[in-house]
Amino acid sequence: MASAPAWKRPRAEGPVVWWLRNDLRLEDNPVARLAAGEALVDGRAGAAIFIFDPRFLDRSPYGRVTDPGFAKSIKTRRPVTFGNRKCCALRARFMLQCVRAVAAELASRGVKLHVCYGLPEEILGALPNGSMVYCQQEPVSVECTDVEDNVESALVRRGSALRREWGAMSLYHRDDLPFRLDDREMPNSFTELGLALGWDDIWSMAECSVWAAPVRSPVAAPTAFARAPRSLDLPGLLPDDLLADDAAVLRRLGYSDDEVKDALGQEAPLGGEPSARALLEAWLGRQCMSGDNPQTAVFWDLPVGAGPGEGHDPLQWANLARPDGWMRVSHYLAVGCISAREIFARAADCPNFNGVVHRLLWREWHRLNAIRYGRRLFWLQGPGWVERPWSSDAELAEAWRQGRTGVPYIDACMRELRQTGWLAYKGRKTTAYFLVFGLGIDWRLGAYHFEDTLLDYDCAMNYGNWVTVAAVDKPRRGGHWDEEATVKDLVEAHQSDIEWKLSAEMANDPSGEYIRRWVPELKGVAGEYVHKPWAMPDDVAARCGCIIGSDYPAPLMGPLHLSADEKEWAQEDHCASEDTERRIHPKDGSGRSYTHREFLAYAAAKGEKQAHGERLWNESLSVQDFQKRFEELEAVIEAKERELSVLRSNIVAGTVPMEVETAEAKAA
Numbered sequence: 046m047a048s049a050p051a052w053k054r055p056r057a058e059g060p061v062v063w064w065l066r067n068d069l070r071l072e073d074n075p076v077a078r079l080a081a082g083e084a085l086v087d088g089r090a091g092a093a094i095f096i097f098d099p100r101f102l103d104r105s106p107y108g109r110v111t112d113p114g115f116a117k118s119i120k121t122r123r124p125v126t127f128g129n130r131k132c133c134a135l136r137a138r139f140m141l142q143c144v145r146a147v148a149a150e151l152a153s154r155g156v157k158l159h160v161c162y163g164l165p166e167e168i169l170g171a172l173p174n175g176s177m178v179y180c181q182q183e184p185v186s187v188e189c190t191d192v193e194d195n196v197e198s199a200l201v202r203r204g205s206a207l208r209r210e211w212g213a214m215s216l217y218h219r220d221d222l223p224f225r226l227d228d229r230e231m232p233n234s235f236t237e238l239g240l241a242l243g244w245d246d247i248w249s250m251a252e253c254s255v256w257a258a259p260v261r262s263p264v265a266a267p268t269a270f271a272r273a274p275r276s277l278d279l280p281g282l283l284p285d286d287l288l289a290d291d292a293a294v295l296r297r298l299g300y301s302d303d304e305v306k307d308a309l310g311q312e313a314p315l316g317g318e319p320s321a322r323a324l325l326e327a328w329l330g331r332q333c334m335s336g337d338n339p340q341t342a343v344f345w346d347l348p349v350g351a352g353p354g355e356g357h358d359p360l361q362w363a364n365l366a367r368p369d370g371w372m373r374v375s376h377y378l379a380v381g382c383i384s385a386r387e388i389f390a391r392a393a394d395c396p397n398f399n400g401v402v403h404r405l406l407w408r409e410w411h412r413l414n415a416i417r418y419g420r421r422l423f424w425l426q427g428p429g430w431v432e433r434p435w436s437s438d439a440e441l442a443e444a445w446r447q448g449r450t451g452v453p454y455i456d457a458c459m460r461e462l463r464q465t466g467w468l469a470y471k472g473r474k475t476t477a478y479f480l481v482f483g484l485g486i487d488w489r490l491g492a493y494h495f496e497d498t499l500l501d502y503d504c505a506m507n508y509g510n511w512v513t514v515a516a517v518d519k520p521r522r523g524g525h526w527d528e529e530a531t532v533k534d535l536v537e538a539h540q541s542d543i544e545w546k547l548s549a550e551m552a553n554d555p556s557g558e559y560i561r562r563w564v565p566e567l568k569g570v571a572g573e574y575v576h577k578p579w580a581m582p583d584d585v586a587a588r589c590g591c592i593i594g595s596d597y598p599a600p601l602m603g604p605l606h607l608s609a610d611e612k613e614w615a616q617e618d619h620c621a622s623e624d625t626e627r628r629i630h631p632k633d634g635s636g637r638s639y640t641h642r643e644f645l646a647y648a649a650a651k652g653e654k655q656a657h658g659e660r661l662w663n664e665s666l667s668v669q670d671f672q673k674r675f676e677e678l679e680a681v682i683e684a685k686e687r688e689l690s691v692l693r694s695n696i697v698a699g700t701v702p703m704e705v706e707t708a709e710a711k712a713a
């Protein structure tokens with residue numbers, strides 16, 4: 046277990062400072078308690094400082110902020126010319142609200158929160174000699190860690206010190222983990238992580254072993270704070286009257302008038318610890334009311350193994366497919382308005398606690414992996430070092446960002462994201478998959494866009510999910526593509542997978558309500574075409590006022606074959622005409638048929654070599670042969686059942702000795 050970096054008690058007696066970062070709350074904040082306690086115990090002055098760092102707001106691809114020449118990265122790494130902002134004005138406004146809320150809480154306890162704009166190393170470096178700064182470390186982000194290092198050096202130069210605390214950003218405390226955060230010891234899958242932490246089966250229940258790693262209880266907010274320093278001259282200090290004005294602060298943070306206007310016109314949840322807690326309580330109330338929550342959604346393409354069961358669904362899979370999400374708490378967790386430990390503790394009696402644990406553990410999985418991967422998380426080849434053909438076609442990427450790909454579900458998602466900063470899990474996953482495997486674009490361009498626009502952007506969650514969707518998260522057996530392979534090959538190999546995913550979305554929303562909401566061009570298009578407007582006959586398109594190519598873009602991937610009916614989808618000839626033979630793999634319980642190309646795509650999606658797809662194809666039976674074989678087996682089963690039934694009646698009638706019955710029955 047890596048221990049916290051060593052620190053030295055400063056010589057002189059400057060103030061004890063709580064440097065607030067992604068821990069914008071007072072409840073369950075161990076860092077706030079430590080800073081307040083240390084100042085009181087040592088009889089020193091105390092101060093609280095929050096800093097808007099321009100490097101985390103401006104345009105820059107990941108890693109360039111604190112490592113401009115990529116000196117700390119792999120030699121081959123080059124900046125990609127897709128300079129998103131790192132934070133859109135909407136999220137900056139949300140953060141401002143969160144900062145104001147914590148400032149108000151502190152003010153009610155007689156403490157002033159100093160809010161500054163500038164580089165933390167310069168602002169904190171200007172503290173009086175001998176200051177002691179406490180902060181919640183952010184080991185999941187190398188950029189944040191670099192900033193911590195810079196701050197530490199600046200402080201040390203002035204005889205001050207930085208103390209980085211684990212805090213309560215994670216569900217588990219680092220010291221309670223039963224493994225080290227390195228490649229050798231970290232569990233290699235989500236299931237393994239659950240088991241290592243002591244959860245009996247994280248996929249179906251919320252029971253854990255007696256030896257399970259503990260989730261520490263939330264701690265109360267500090268009740269007493271030290272006196273303020275007599276004076277504190279901080280560079281970049283934002284005056285109180287400016288802080289009260291959203292537009293003025295956003296402009297001061299470098300946003301253009303247009304960006305400010307858009308952000309102020311957008312609807313977004315109110316930031317701050319009280320709002321986060323109110324949301325949690327309201328959500329808990331609804332959970333307890335609903336009690337029995339049956340499984341209703343269509344489950345294609347969700348990681349549910351055998352598919353949905355009957356009755357109550359404690360894991361709440363259905364909510365993964367709904368555009369409004371489930372707890373809808375991620376934006377508060379991302380800036381620390383509430384802690385995962387508090388959610389865990391409060392939800393313990395809720396009927397869907399299993400779902401809460403399951404999801405918080407996904408969060409933990411990505412956080413732990415981000416620490417383990419370090420800078421590797423941001424490489425094109427990902428932590429798994431997977432070589433694949435990639436495109437950085439700016440036009441295609443821009444069409445995706447703008448929601449103008451000509452694929453309605455994708456466009457609806459991308460527009461919702463731009464306009465609200467929100468996208469449900471399923472939308473994030475499908476749009477990401479579409480960018481990477483449908484358009485063949487460098488996955489980082491998508492991750493940068495999400496980083497910019499998501500209200501709940503969180504480094505570990507965003508990049509962790511992106512490398513997983515792009516299948517570069519771990520070394521994959523045969524996951525590498527030949528050097529000669531082109532982006533076209535990649536896209537072709539994944540076309541049917543994209544069709545499968547989009548068909549699942551079609552089944553989730555057959556009337557296209559979600560699409561109509563975000564893509565007004567398709568409002569008048571009939572239900573049967575709203576997911577695939579390219580299939581509309583010309584006269585239908587003219588009647589509903591939506592001509593493809595002029596009113597709404599033609600699909601960038603060409604016409605796709607979508608069907609909301611799983612069986613029909615499997616039967617439909619949705620592949621190129623030269624690839625029409627369909628086969629069924631005898632071990633595939635679903636009984637679906639696949640074309641040769643689909644078997645190869647399946648293997649590629651699993652990160653397997655082409656040879657694996659060929660093997661599956663060779664092991665499979667043609668649909669006719671499968672049918673024949675199936676009928677033969679059915680006849681055998683029927684015959685055996687008849688024999689068994691005769692045997693049973695004989696046993697009942699007492700005409701067969703028991704030993705014979707057992708042996709016969711076993712044979713049957």
Ligand SMILES: Cc1cc2nc3c(=O)[nH]c(=O)nc-3n(C[C@H](O)[C@H](O)[C@H](O)COP(=O)(O)OP(=O)(O)OC[C@H]3O[C@@H](n4cnc5c(N)ncnc54)[C@H](O)[C@@H]3O)c2cc1C
Nearest residue numbers: 370371372373374375404408470473474502503506507510
């Ligand atoms: C490409 C991609 C990018 C993503 N980027 C982010 C991001 O920047 N920030 C972010 O918070 N989530 C991200 N997610 C994960 C997930 O989509 C959101 O956490 C979830 O949709 C938030 O909605 P909710 O609060 O209703 O979640 P719920 O389903 O109610 O889950 C509760 C909490 O558990 C955590 N959680 C749930 N699912 C995941 C998951 N798959 N991975 C990690 N944590 C999870 C979140 O903190 C979430 O708030 C991303 C997913 C994908 C596929």
